[in-house]
Amino acid sequence: MSYKVRFWEIRERTGRQKGFEVRWTVSGHEKSESFKTKGLAESRRAKLMTAARDGDRSPPGPACPPPNSAP
Structure with a gap:
């Protein structure tokens, strides 16, 4: 099982x-979430980075299943 996580900078999507x-x-599986404000995006990114640093296999949120969920 791998915990290899990589983050990109927040991307602005005009229009x-x-x-x-x-x-x-x-x-190696790309994930993404979109937000109305940069502040919300920064907050979510910080939570994901904290979860990754703490060793959570699947950080909570809509783009990731709960750690004990069945496929």
């Missing part, structure tokens, strides 16, 4: 209702 995107990979 979109949710104009800021948080992107990361978990074991």
Whole structure:
């Protein structure tokens, strides 16, 4: 089992209702979430980074399943 997580900078998406995107990979699988404000995107990115640093296999949130969920 791998805990290899990589984060990108927050990307601004002009012309979109949710104009800021948080992107990361978990074991080579790309994930992303979009937010209306940069502040919300920064907050989510910080939570994901903390979860990764603490060794959580699947940080909580809509783009990641709960740690004990069945496929």
